[in-house]
Amino acid sequence: MNVGAFVCSCGGSCELDLEGVREGVRDVEVVASSRLLCQDGLDAVGALVDEYDLDQLVVTAADEGCKRRVRALAEEKGLHPEATAFVDHRERTDWVHSPAEATDKTARLINATTAGLQEEASSRYVSQTAGDRVAVVGDAETAAALADTADVTLVADGREFAGVSGLEDVDLERGRVVGVGGEFGAFTLTLEAHVTEDCISCMECVEQGPDGAVTARPVDIAPDAPGGEWLDCCPTDAIDTDGVRRELEVDQVVYPGASKATRGGRIGFYTGPVDAGTIASVEHHLGGVEKPKFLDLDMDVCAAGESSQEGCTACTDACPHDAVDRPAVDEVEFDEVACMNCGACTSSCPTGAVQLREPSNRRIAREVEALLDAEESGSGWLFDRGQQGIETPVVAFVCSEHAADALREYGRQSAVGDELSYAPVLPVRVNCTDTVGEAHVMHALAAGADGVAVVGCGSSCLHSGPDPKAALVERLNRATTDLGLGERVTFLAPEAGEPHEFVEELDTFVDDLEATSVPPGEHESTGVVRDEKPNPEYNNHDWALESVRAVLDHVAPERDVIRGLENFGRMEVSEACNLTPTCSTLCPTDAIRRTDDGNLQFDHEDCVNCGLCEEGCPETAITMHDGLDLTLLPENRDGERWSTVYEGEMLECVRCGKPFTSQGSANKVMEDVGHLVDGIAPDSDHSIFEYCAECRATLMFEQGGQ
Secondary structure, eight states: OOEEEEEEOGGGTOOSOHHHHHHHOOSSSEEEEESSTTTTTHHHHHHHHHHTTOSEEEEEOOSHHHHHHHHHHHHHTTOOTTOEEEEOOIIIIITTSOHHHHHHHHHHHHHHHHHHHTTOOOOOEEEEEOOSEEEEESOHHHHHHHTTTSEEEEEOTTOOOTTOOSOTTSEEEOSEEEEEEEETTEEEEEEEEEEOTTOOOOOHHHHHSOTTTEEETTEEEOTTOOOSGGGGOOTTOOEEEEEEEEEEEESEEEETTSOOSSSSOBTTEEESOOOHHHHHHHHHTTTEEEEEOOEEEOGGGOOSEETTEEOOOHHHHHOSSSOEEOSSTTOOEEOTTTOOSOOHHHHHOSSSSEEESTTOHHHHHHHHHHHHOOOEETTEEOOSSSOOOOSSOEEEEEETTHHHHHHHHHHHHIIIIIOOOOOOOEEEEESOGGGOOHHHHHHHHHTTOSEEEEEOOGGGOSSSOSSTTHHHHHHHHHHHHHHTSOOOEEEEOOBTTBHHHHHHHHHHHHHTOOOOSSOTTOOOOOSOSOTTOOSOTTOHHHHHHHHHHHHHTTOOOSOSEETTOTTOEEEEEOTTOOOOTHHHHHOTTOOEEEOTTSEEEEETTTOOOOOHHHHHOTTOOEEEEESEEGGGSGGGTTTOOEEEEEEOOEEEOTTTOOEEEEHHHHHHHHHHHGGGSTTSSTTOSSOGGGSOHHHHHHHHHHHHHO
C-alpha cells in the first residue's frame, strides 16, 4: 500500500504548524501540506498521486464538502472508492488545543490512521430474508403510514378504532398482546381476546354491554367487564369470559407501549415513541436485510460450557441487542443479522471465540502504539522545532456515535468565540464504549500512555445505558493501583450542549496524572501468550496478560495478586476433592490436569476464569477467585506453568500395579455402591474396586469360569 498524507490549514482557520506536522508523520511515501488543500491544492495532490503511484490517501479534512472533493479526485485518479481516510484536525484538535499541541496531535493522528489502514478488514456480509408482514400494536397512525409498502396488521390491544380513517388497507385484529417471541422475519405475537372468531360483528354486545366494556371495532370485551345477562346476547355464542388465545406470525413488530425487550433494541422489534426514523427502518427491512459481517467467530475455543455444564456467560450477559442466545445450557449461538456492532460480546469474551472484525483488536493496538510513538526530547514531545507538544499522553477510546458528535460540537463552539479548550487526549475511534475491555486499557498503559479515558455516551448511549463503563473503570483502577501505577483510568460522557463539566473532569483527570514509568513507543504487541495456543491472537485474556507483563518490566507491584482483572482465575481446592477427572475434562483451555501420582495441577497462565470447573465439580471442592497471581506465572517459577493445587494419592491395581484412579475416588465409589457388589468375586483377597478396569474384567471372567 502506497500512502500519501496531506495536511491543510483550512484557509488559515487552523493555527497548527504545517511543517511541524509534516516532520512528525512517518511510514508514508509522501507528506505534503497546503493552506487550502481541497481547492487550490487539489491539482498538486493529483500530481503526487501520479508521481508516487499512491493507492491510499490520508487527508486532514473535517468539512463534508472538502471530503467530497478529495474523494472525487481519488475517483478521477482511479483509486478504490474507499481509498481516502480523513483526520479531524479542526473540531477535535486545533480548535480546542494550543497550536503546539494541535501540531503534535495531528501528526500522531495521521500516523495512527496509517497504521490502522494496514490492518483494515476486508468486507464481508451476512443476510436474512423476511417478508413484508408488519404488526403494529395499538397505533392506527403508524399502521396507516406503513400500509402502502407493507402488509400491515393493526393489533387493537384493547383500543377502540371505530371511526378512525386511513385503515382501509390494514387488517384489524382483536385482542391484547400477552407475549412476543421469535426474531426478525419470524416474530410470534400471542393475543388474548374475550370474543372468539365466531363473532359476526352484529353489535349486540356493544349495544347491550356496560359503557366502556366493549369495543366496536374490532369487537372485543375488556377482561374486567362486569357480568350480567348481557353476556347471553351473542347469536353465535362468541363471547368467552375466560379469554381465548391465538398467535399472529409477522416479520416485524411495532409496539410503542411495550417495555424494551433489550437494552439496545433488536432488529425488527420497535418500542417506544414512533417517529419518521422508525417508519424508515421498518420499510428498509421489508423483504430482508443484507449488512456487513461484524463478527469473527471461532467457537472451538468458546468456554460457554461442556457436557450440560454451564460455563462462561459473558457474551450473553453483555449483548444489549438479543443477538446472542443459549439454545442449551452448554451452547452459544450468535445471530449476526441481529448484531448491532457495539462490541459488548467481544470485549467480554476472554478466549477470542468472538471478535470484532472492524476495528479489530489488532487494528486498535496498532493505532494506540502509533499515537504513543513520537519523537522525544528533554523539553517534551517535539518535532525537532523547539516547540512543546503533548506532555501528558492520554489515550481516549471515543464512541463513534453521540460522544464523537459532542466533541465535534465543542470545537465548533470554540471556533465561534466560546474559547473552549481541553487537554489534548489522543483519540481512538471505537464503535461503542462497549468495545473497550480490560485488555484494551492495559495495552494502552503498556504502550506508554499516562492514562486512559473511555469517552462514551452516558445517558444517551444507544446500547448499554448510562455510564456503561463505570464498573470497568473501578476494576481497572484497582488493577493499576496493585501494579504500582496508581489510578489511571476514567469514564467521561460529553454532552453537546454542556461542555464545561466534561472539560473540567477531563482536565482534572489529566492534571492529576503523574508521568508513567512505562516508556512510550517501545512496546509492540503480538496479542499472544504462546504460539502453540489455539486461541486467536488478540483474545482478551492473552492480550491483557501480554500487556501486564510489559508493564511489569517498569513497575514495582504493590501486591502479588493483581485484583480487578476478571479474565484471570485462581483455583482453590478443598479436601473434598476425590480427583475425579471432571474438572480437567471440562476445562476449555486445558488449564487443569491430573498427574500420574495423584496430584491436581493448575495452569494459571491459561485459565480464563470461565467457572466450568467450579460448576461441574461433583464434590463441590473447587472455588475460583478473580485476579492475576503474579507468583503463579511461569516467569516467576523458573519457567514452570503448572502448580499443584491438591495433593492426592493414586490407587494402584493389586494385580498389574498400574495407577488407575485416585484413592479418594475409589473410596467414594466403594462407599456408594460397594454393598451392591459384595461377594461378586468371592475367591479374591481384594475388593473388585482395587483392580483396574482390564484386570477387573479378567478377574470376573476367571471367577465366572470356576
